[in-house]
Amino acid sequence: MADRYLRFTGTAPGRFLTRRLGLPRPAALHRWSPERPALDGVLLHLTAGTSAIGGDAAAGPGGTSENGGSSSAAGRGLAAVLARTGLDVRTSVPASADAPVAAVVLDATGVADVDALGEVHAALHPVVRSVAVSGRVLVLGAPLDPADHHQSAVQQGLEGFVRSLGKEIGRGRTAGLVRLTDAGAAESTLRFLLSPRSAYISGQVVEVGTAPVTAPDDWERPLAGLTALVTGAARGIGEAVATTLARDGAHVVCLDIPSAGAELTAAATRIGGSALPLDITAADAGARIADALPGGLDVLVHNAGITRDRRLANMPADRWAPVLDVNLASVLRTTDALLAKGALRAGGRIVCTASIAGIAGNTGQTNYAASKAGVVGLVRSLAPRALAEHGVTVNAVAPGFIETRMTAAVPLFIREAGRRMNSLGQGGLPVDVAETTAWFASPGSGAVNGQVVRVCGQSLLGA
Numbered sequence: 301m302a303d304r305y306l307r308f309t310g311t312a313p314g315r316f317l318t319r320r321l322g323l324p325r326p327a328a329l330h331r332w333s334p335e336r337p338a339l340d341g342v343l344l345h346l347t348a349g350t351s352a353i354g355g356d357a358a359a360g361p362g363g364t365s366e367n368g369g370s371s372s373a374a375g376r377g378l379a380a381v382l383a384r385t386g387l388d389v390r391t392s393v394p395a396s397a398d399a400p401v402a403a404v405v406l407d408a409t410g411v412a413d414v415d416a417l418g419e420v421h422a423a424l425h426p427v428v429r430s431v432a433v434s435g436r437v438l439v440l441g442a443p444l445d446p447a448d449h450h451q452s453a454v455q456q457g458l459e460g461f462v463r464s465l466g467k468e469i470g471r472g473r474t475a476g477l478v479r480l481t482d483a484g485a486a487e488s489t490l491r492f493l494l495s496p497r498s499a500y501i502s503g504q505v506v507e508v509g510t511a512p513v514t515a516p517d518d519w520e521r522p523l524a525g526l527t528a529l530v531t532g533a534a535r536g537i538g539e540a541v542a543t544t545l546a547r548d549g550a551h552v553v554c555l556d557i558p559s560a561g562a563e564l565t566a567a568a569t570r571i572g573g574s575a576l577p578l579d580i581t582a583a584d585a586g587a588r589i590a591d592a593l594p595g596g597l598d599v600l601v602h603n604a605g606i607t608r609d610r611r612l613a614n615m616p617a618d619r620w621a622p623v624l625d626v627n628l629a630s631v632l633r634t635t636d637a638l639l640a641k642g643a644l645r646a647g648g649r650i651v652c653t654a655s656i657a658g659i660a661g662n663t664g665q666t667n668y669a670a671s672k673a674g675v676v677g678l679v680r681s682l683a684p685r686a687l688a689e690h691g692v693t694v695n696a697v698a699p700g701f702i703e704t705r706m707t708a709a710v711p712l713f714i715r716e717a718g719r720r721m722n723s724l725g726q727g728g729l730p731v732d733v734a735e736t737t738a739w740f741a742s743p744g745s746g747a748v749n750g751q752v753v754r755v756c757g758q759s760l761l762g763a
Contacts, residue, residue: 699755
């Protein structure tokens with residue numbers, strides 16, 4: 301269903317009325333398209349504290365040049381990664397009005413005391429107004445050091461800073477924090493967050509580890525030659541995920557219940573994939589998937605899910621059990637079976653669909669929230685073991701209010717509340733979830749593991 305309010309606020313009368321009445325004024329987001337694949341404008345690379353990032357260049361002592369960029373070898377490693385995003389990297393605001401600031405990247409990895417934290421303010425205060433509509437502010441922090449409570453305190457402070465900035469920056473702009481030690485390991489993440497593909501992600505914290513990373517031969521088609529399986533792929537978010545993975549080069553096996561066979565076949569045909577009609581809750585679903593993919597699997601996307609909403613006092617067991625079976629038990633069973641059979645190849649990716657309901661809770665959804673919180677628990681527990689034992693990463697995307705046929709059936713006032721109660725003032729699209737899934741699925745994301753990233757426009761529900 302079209303967001304008429306968003307369209308109205310883009311007109312001259314809409315801008316006038318919303319300004320006079322103090323109503324939300326959401327900006328149309330710049331999402332990826334073949335015609336506009338990159339953000340519009342330059343990228344500012346700034347440094348606060350002493351750069352501690354490793355990467356392409358050898359590590360060296362930190363330092364900040366007079367124009368704001370890091371002069372250290374480590375900082376130059378980050379600069380090389382930023383240059384490969386395709387954006388024009390600068391270290392000061394361009395004087396020309398025809399070169400808008402598409403993104404600001406602040407290297408705050410070396411911030412280790414309160415005085416250095418003040419440099420974050422000093423760096424961003426003069427430039428934040430210069431960021432273009434649908435632009436990015438990305439702060440790079442360091443992992444918390446358990447042996448240094450001063451460093452941990454100020455690095456944790458960056459999280460509160462970024463979450464607050466995301467709520468006030470407006471005009472479709474987003475803010476994020478990436479904790480990392482190696483710029484090279486984070487290239488996939490930086491490319492994603494500094495592109496239109498991350499349009500509906502704000503106020504999020506991503507931790508990038510130090511696991512070995514295999515850069516794709518072609519960053520535009522990082523999944524070329526790989527096989528992906530997407531459950532619940534006949535419609536909605538699942539169909540968008542399948543389409544996006546196919547765009548990125550994967551052969552996609554689309555799985556859904558047999559009763560959705562016609563839609564499933566149409567979706568698979570449209571993207572040049574394969575259809576696999578199968579009830580994911582079947583006890584032997586994992587074995588049947590493995591049999592259908594004798595060559596193995598590179599990407600497993602657990603997207604299938606259902607709702608049976610009702611307040612707990614009015615919820616019979618027959619509304620509880622199916623939700624837990626589809627959304628959680630089938631994910632556990634299938635994942636265990638495929639890992640045990642070695643069906644997921646080394647370097648594989650498991651991406652689960654959680655929900656902000658599982659993080660923040662939601663009235664009338666004790667069953668759904670329990671199942672989606674369970675998915676979060678699965679990811680956090682399995683991720684380190686799956687990487688160590690199978691060479692497979694495990695992550696989750698947690699959608700907020702996404703414009704689908706399901707949300708279109710929600711009563712008007714609840715639907716409008718869902719759309720407006722986030723920092724971007726609008727609902728997300730299925731493609732926003734799909735782009736995040738594709739980032740997790742990339743061979744270049746091997747150091748991204750155990751992460752749960754909300755795709756919710758920084759919803760006011762929960763953190």
